[in-house]
Amino acid sequence: MSEYEFVLSSGEKIPIVITTRRGLRNITLRPKTRPVREIHISKPWLTPTAAALRFLEQKRRWCERVFDNAPQKVHIKPGDEIEFLGWRVTVQHDASRRGNNFVVCDDDGIAVLTVGGGADMFERRVRDFIRTQFLVAVKQMIRTAPRELWPQRVAIRDTTSRWGSCSTSGTMSFSWRLAFAPRDVMRYVVMHELAHQVHMDHSPAFWQTVSQLYGFGVERAKRWLNVHGAELHKYF
Numbered sequence: 001m002s003e004y005e006f007v008l009s010s011g012e013k014i015p016i017v018i019t020t021r022r023g024l025r026n027i028t029l030r031p032k033t034r035p036v037r038e039i040h041i042s043k044p045w046l047t048p049t050a051a052a053l054r055f056l057e058q059k060r061r062w063c064e065r066v067f068d069n070a071p072q073k074v075h076i077k078p079g080d081e082i083e084f085l086g087w088r089v090t091v092q093h094d095a096s097r098r099g100n101n102f103v104v105c106d107d108d109g110i111a112v113l114t115v116g117g118g119a120d121m122f123e124r125r126v127r128d129f130i131r132t133q134f135l136v137a138v139k140q141m142i143r144t145a146p147r148e149l150w151p152q153r154v155a156i157r158d159t160t161s162r163w164g165s166c167s168t169s170g171t172m173s174f175s176w177r178l179a180f181a182p183r184d185v186m187r188y189v190v191m192h193e194l195a196h197q198v199h200m201d202h203s204p205a206f207w208q209t210v211s212q213l214y215g216f217g218v219e220r221a222k223r224w225l226n227v228h229g230a231e232l233h234k235y236f
Contacts, residue, residue: 006039008064014039018052027055031063033070034160034233071234076123084130084179085137087111093122100129127236131156134179141190145213149194163189166196177232188214188221
């Protein structure tokens with residue numbers, strides 16, 4: 001438990017993490033809303049902790065606004081319906097099962113996911129299933145692009161600041177939370193990273209390559225992610 005807390009007007013207590021850095025001239029604040037809700041304060045070596053906390057209080061209205069606008073975590077329970085990878089899925093629990101059972105009920109993407117194990121593992125098993133299926137879907141999307149753009153390795157991450165990345169070592173990484181986005185938005189991120197195999201920048205030539213790989217609707221997918229991206233972190 002953090003030694004300090006910032007109490008919102010709603011009564012929610014946000015842990016405060018204070019670090020001291022040599023060479024820093026000013027106090028800096030960084031509210032984090034995912035994967036956990038915290039406030040990180042960096043302060044110069046000689047600045048008292050009390051001064052850092054007073055500075056945070058001076059920025060109260062801004063901090064309140066950041067946390068008020070951030071999506072709250074939603075816990076998934078048996079019987080809930082969630083959407084991922086283009087399916088509308090009812091999640092169920094069967095403690096007698098050792099594995100999972102996933103059944104697509106019709107052509108409209110209605111499905112049922114039944115997970116086994118103890119009740120305390122329910123959310124974790126649902127999450128792990130979605131992560132596994134997301135990786136399969138990403139690899140399928142990659143294979144629709146020219147083979148010379150395929151990465152040597154595909155990895156999934158739980159990043160908070162970027163949806164994908166492409167390293168010079170040949171590894172392409174994606175945030176598995178894209179599973180909760182429409183499939184065309186997922187595909188936009190995949191094509192975005194594949195375009196970096198040609199242009200390791202965001203030049204006009206890069207964006208032209210993204211458009212060529214994605215086709216019609218790329219701007220719509222990009223705009224959706226800019227507007228709704230934060231919502232993809234509401235589960236787990």
